[in-house]
Amino acid sequence: MIHFFQDICSLKKQFLCFFLLFAVPIFSQNNVTGSVVDISSKPISQATIQLKDIKNDQIFAFSFSDTSGNFRLVVYKKGLYILKISYLGLKSFTKEIEITNNLLDVGKITLEENKIDLENVIIKNEAAGMTEIGDTLRYRIEKFLNGTEETLKDVIKKLPGLDIDSQGKIKANGKEVDKLLIDGEEFFINQQKIATENITAEMVKNIELIKNYTEFNTIKKNNKSEITALNINIKEQFKNKLTGNVSAGAGDNKYKVHATLFNFSKKTLFSLISDSNNTGELSMNIDDYTKFTNQKEEGTIGETTFSKNDNLPRFLTIGNNVKERSSYFTGLNLKYSPNKKTQVNFYSIFNSVDQIEQQSNTQFYSSNSGVFSNKDSRFSTEETVFTNSSIDIAHKPNEKTLISYKGFFSGINKTNSIEIDNNANQLNNATELTDYTFNHQLNFATLFENNRGFTFSLKQQILKKSNLLNIKSNLPFLALNFENNAYKIIQNSDLNKNNIDVNANYTFNVKKTANSLFMESSSRKDNYKSTEKQFSQFENDVVTENSIQSFGLQTKFKFSAKTTFSSALSYSRIQFKMDNSTDTKWLFTPKISLKTDFSSNHYIKLSFSRNIGLIQAENLIPNSVISDYRTIYSNVNLRLNSVSPNNQVGIDYFYFDNKRKLSIISNLSYYKATNIISNNSSADAAVNLIQYQLAPFENHFNSMLYSEKTLSFVPFSIRASASYSSSSKILFSNNLNQNLKTESTSGYISFISRLRQTSLQFETGVAVSKDVYKDVFFNNHITILNPFIETSFKISNTISFVNKFSYKKISASTSSNEIYQLSPRLRINFPKSKVELSIIAHDILNIKNYEQISLTRFDNFTEERISQSLTGYYLLNIKFKL
Template structure:
């Protein structure tokens, strides 16, 4: 302990002893007269047009830059330029030397020689963006081609920004953003897809990308930098209230009514800011941030998933590589209300209310061609599924400034979710089963946070967190799988999870360095009950109580030295686990001292690019779903069981990232390679037959590893007026398992995806967009032949704008799921005609989707033991007329 205190004291002493220049000087003419109001700018290079720092001389012709301003540049050399109308500009090159505390730079400017010049007309384009310190403001009108309806469509077009089309997650500069604010107000929190999916393009003037974002104003400049966010700057005429109503009606090819209607309302005033949306559709669109079709988790769910209980009986995941709007046969009603009430300068209240109801239907066929050891056989499941989710949710956030230097925050969430899933399964083309899964999910969360700003450079936070999740499930299947005399089997399963945490966080910053230290404790209780039975007998039961407690200390220190940023961090935990198997009267307990170090290195190559390296070591506990002993029935084929273990999983991770975002030259490049190795994992022992699959999870101190390589390069080519983008992803996974009483097998999965995007920006009425994607997968087990699949798809769009009032787009999607079976091809055609009068108060559009009327889609998936042919039905062809009124 003494050594740690000594090390910390030494770091503080070194930090305060480091010096850096202030730059001062004067500007005078050749007659030694001072020149006031001269512009003094600092640039990275002599020819650069980008201004890093700016000031003007005073009435005496003097100027200065502070230490903090110079240090914020993180540059070892700079160019200082003096500019004044009617005088020749002068540039001087300066070396930033930490040993010199002060630099004085004086300029003597000469008058311009006046000559008679011929008239020159300069024609140039207005910049699409503006850079100001940590913020880049993109002008929305410069990044639209007329096809964009919601602000998410525009965000996808911004350089350096990527949007996950499945989850809505936004990545900026290689990092997931914290939130999307509305004129600086954090109305949506981590559920920012509520705004990006529903706010109209016409409401927004600029999209601001913000580096070093800090929601808490007391921590601005103190907390660790690196957080990123987006801010939607509304148009000046968006006052009091504005919004739109959309009525969409049409018909499917089967004479069924097609509908997509919605309304939004944005209210802004000095006391209230709110956003409301109501929608209904049955054409496959998900207006909510919750994905009940493919169960992709949104950014908010990703941050909170450690507080959720586990679903042992999963609802059907509708996996499909084509777009959601083609495969999601839905009837969704969604309503949401978000508001910030500014009661007074000290007190504000934020509310978020949600309601969702949906009915999703699908017909899916799974054909598995197994090759296990020396056995070769085929299984089929033809399933007819109806999923009916319903969710109620309310959030409350209260912020109260108890003083100018302290802030008290309270957050509350209540959520009730119910999902009913009736299913009919035809197994192996002979046996028919009817199943019904009912899942209820109640979640309660509250969080109390107090922030005290101790000084301009230090702050203290105290927090208390509590959450509770109750997740009962009931699964029934008719006829019985276990007894031909019984009518049905019933599987009951209920996980609960209670989480408590209290912690204190100390934050500080020096001239260049920042640090954060946390001390706290948490407690997790996760009991589980299950019972599998029919009218004749109880087949299987589980009853366990699992508790986990941690006393922890974490710390991170950011050293900023010139172009280097060095960030060592650590986590120390005293971990206690206890697992009681109540049915067999068995108890396991384990205590561990856990030390987890990490290191992040970042080197700034120039103002637009950097290199970053990360390495770390973690020791993780296993999730509760591996702790029940006896079998649990999850569908018409599968039962799962475990051999519980409280041993920790040790993992090492290494990564290297190169990032370049040169907005001025419209060039972006990022490349990343990472490696992760985990020792101590739960492996699978599978016993697969033509009618059943029994899976047992067991712990072994063996290794699994994963390599991942990603690259994206984008460039605007002026002479062809086009943006080109190449994206490549490759993963290599090594893992072990046991199948049908084999030895422990070594397996390897490889996956490669290459995508090439080309979009034109001709100053003529017609433009084009094309995306070509090639995918390759290879799964292999030792002493067995590989399962290989190659596929590709191409999306082509023609965008035609004969005038500002009319817009026409035709697109085609072509899929070849398996290059070895070229007869299985799929072609989708869509078209949209849109009219927008000059007033923009109303508009109309006519949409045709799936004109070729493809009714089913088929894909091939490979694993270490099988090739799976998956087929699902799609939304039929439909025609839709939309009328829009903006107010």
């Protein structure tokens, strides 16, 4: 397996060299230049400049005029074109031009006043720095910035209606943005956090929020896409050349080295980002990892897997509750458009993380004699290597036909060693995990007359996962009879999956109804094995096969100009095969929704869906499997033909008014599943036994309300959010059922400055959360109170200062603590120099490791953890701009 990852690393180096050379091609460019002014000869900034095909009105080039009214368009083919220049409130200018040389200067263009009333077409709020045209809201970002912004993330967080949450996801009026575009092209696929933290603020020309964005790799139809995209337009001086920066910072036993390289051109978008540090900072989060490793389209039938926390890399789930952490990251992104009909998207990521943890844990278990606790102290080291590569090739022979291929590879190699002091026993719990997935998919789509269409896709997923568990102990454990006092466990487990899906879809319209007939055929084969050297009771060899045929009808009907009804009714035939026995089931899975659009920015939607969960091979073990030094898993009554139907009802409400500067978003959802995978547990001082078992039900309720209002009488915005969720599920303890209830309440309110003509900007507020876990044995809770303030101040044209301060009080069932965090940063720009100096101080009130409390409720026990957390640090950082 070591050779496997060496080969992967070698292959990545070859890809890197290839694409570095490939990313900067030399093109024969033809430039059209000019300038735009009004009738008083005043330069017009942000005028829209388009170059169109003289025959079919297709846009060949697109740009905006700069602050001096100048513009430049680049095309790669000589000939006749239509030059169109437009600006809100002024008459559009149209002229036929012929490009015969590499440079054509059309001179000064004067736009005259437009007498037509645009009130019903355009919402114009130039004073507020936002202009809305149809489905596009454009921000003049200079209206909101004060010069302290360093990255695209800093810019976005200061724009009304936009925000970036703690996971790095971009939010627009409280809703997650689906796509991130660079100059109108989709780039940084699944990497919003990486993009916003590495594109510098000085590169950004303006930002546009686009509703109903149409992707290149889809065929445009008459219906709205309901995809939201944020488009980042790059300044001209950063295009058609290599640009970026290299920075290095050092402090007391801390370092950080970071490099970025970009090329933004008409045919090629390219980025190379690399980071190495021992400050504990990560380049990705759980949301990024989930998107990287689950890139497969949903089929007709859902899948249910009994998941444990170790399915995710621990460096993502543990947060800052580690004593030390160092990481190395390299990400390569490439988008290449050789012509108007073909696009290639490629990215490759390599991430390596080493960390050390030190914890004191208390687990509370229920038993026949009541509740007892198990305490241990742990010192662990973990090394994780994650790699992910993806390629997406789309070709449109014409506007009605699309051929595409998608493929991605994801691999992870993790080694973990935990030294455990449990009562009088000393143990070492070591694991080595290797997990890789390869998915690829071929798609064909075509559109006929009258909006009739046909799509076909062929998909395959290959998954291989192996895990080596090695436990050494001074005393007996897991209530096992070890021979010759050899208190050791060496367990190997392997999982192999191979899924193949074929899907066909035919769309057609009947009067006001859009219809779609679909068929899908799936073949799935899983194999799970486990062995242990000393004990045969831990041997398993499970082989399962599922054959699924689904067919159904989707409809979309407009009751009125504002109300639309949608439904998807499907039947599935599932054939189960295991141990030479077979079974067949027919399942009905309807989905319906009703949506009323009061306006383009105001709607309410009701939805209902029914899905089916299937049992996985790793849950069907006939014998036991060891999880750790005190936990053993087994199976009671799960069978391959067990299915878990679940129903979900939802209500979504969205309102946004640019004139009133108000946005409101709310949603409610209720989920109920029956015949679910649960567990039966029994515990004593030596072992915790968990058996997979079917339970009668599990339900979840989630609600959220978000609002943002920019005040007109004072220069502030108020942003607030509140959420409440609860769940109830049946668990079994010593074969007796119990109801576990979980309630989570959270909210925040913040005040964001929208000060004009000042160098000061700030945001202050408070966030609160409370989690409660209840069953017949336990009543645990954890409460967090977190007031905060973030300020940015431009001291002079060359010096800026930002500071973050927060107070966090954590109260758990048996303990509590308080944490003060202060993170100032001073940045110095040297005029007419490519050097920038920063003094970074992060969490400087906690220069030594401090303790943080966390509470986790598992299905069979509650764990309260006191962890050593990352220290604060000082860095002197120097950045060199390319």
